[in-house]
Amino acid sequence: MKHRFPDHLTSARLLLRRLHRDDAAALCAYRSLPEVARYQSWDAFGPDDAARLIESQLTAEPDIPGTWFQLAIVETATGDFIGDCGLHCPKDNSRQMEIGITLSPRHQSCGYATEAVECLLDYLFGSLDKHRVFASTDVLNRPATALFRRLGFRQEAHLVEHLWFKGQWGSEYLFALLKREWEERYSQKPATPDPAPQQTAPAVSRPGGIGGVGHSARLL
Numbered sequence: 001m002k003h004r005f006p007d008h009l010t011s012a013r014l015l016l017r018r019l020h021r022d023d024a025a026a027l028c029a030y031r032s033l034p035e036v037a038r039y040q041s042w043d044a045f046g047p048d049d050a051a052r053l054i055e056s057q058l059t060a061e062p063d064i065p066g067t068w069f070q071l072a073i074v075e076t077a078t079g080d081f082i083g084d085c086g087l088h089c090p091k092d093n094s095r096q097m098e099i100g101i102t103l104s105p106r107h108q109s110c111g112y113a114t115e116a117v118e119c120l121l122d123y124l125f126g127s128l129d130k131h132r133v134f135a136s137t138d139v140l141n142r143p144a145t146a147l148f149r150r151l152g153f154r155q156e157a158h159l160v161e162h163l164w165f166k167g168q169w170g171s172e173y174l175f176a177l178l179k180r181e182w183e184e185r186y187s188q189k190p191a192t193p194d195p196a197p198q199q200t201a202p203a204v205s206r207p208g209g210i211g212g213v214g215h216s217a218r219l220l
């Protein structure tokens with residue numbers, strides 16, 4: 001076994017942890033919405049899908065080539081399960097990681113996705129020493145493309161009508177960020193105070209700061 005995921009990761013307002021069996025209803029509640037599924041690999045997402053996904057993740061680890069590792073995003077203030085994010089370690093390139101994220105619509109547009117991905121990037125470039133993190137988004141998925149641009153990802157490709165997706169040809173952007181680019185960006189950020197220390201160590205958090213992929217390769 002290479003790396004074991006810590007108990008959780010924390011940022012100013014969020015906690016990222018493994019999926020639990022009792023997350024199924026919350027996962028289903030937002031993943032089944034058409035606006036959430038629109039650019040994702042699924043059309044419908046019911047209780048069986050949630051149970052299958054969670055079951056497949058109970059013993060998963062984040063750094064196993066050729067596999068996805070899925071995390072719950074929890075709002076610390078309320079304890080609410082507000083979304084999930086996926087880490088895909090490519091089979092033939094384990095120094096890289098593909099990421100994806102889904103938020104419940106009720107929790108969109110307040111910076112939670114930005115904060116969750118920042119927290120993940122600290123973990124991926126720090127604890128897992130990844131060289132490159134990448135994500136693909138449908139070109140029509142404005143919030144997702146805005147998210148990766150906001151985080152400083154470079155747009156590396158615009159793949160035009162390269163895959164048949166939900167009954168039509170779909171186009172995608174490929175976004176990527178290198179470890180050195182992340183470190184450079186982070187070093188230029190003003191320090192902000194750490195969130196209050198958690199009782200449930202061990203955790204990984206960004207020192208002094210906060211802290212779906214597209215449809216082509218998405219497994220979970």
Ligand SMILES: CC(C)(COP(=O)(O)OP(=O)(O)OC[C@H]1O[C@@H](n2cnc3c(N)ncnc32)[C@H](O)[C@@H]1OP(=O)(O)O)[C@@H](O)C(=O)NCCC(=O)NCCS
Pocket residue numbers: 035036037039040100101102103104107108109110111112113114115135136137141143144146147212213214
């Ligand atoms: C992709 C997705 C996660 C983006 O979520 P999001 O809510 O737009 O992103 P954030 O949570 O970072 O919020 C950003 C918004 O909050 C605002 N905001 C408020 N406080 C903020 C803060 N502290 N930091 C950053 N943004 C903040 C931003 O200005 C932005 O506003 P806008 O929506 O008017 O542009 C979401 O649209 C989603 O789950 N979609 C369905 C699933 C999907 O398609 N996933 C993509 C797979 S790659």
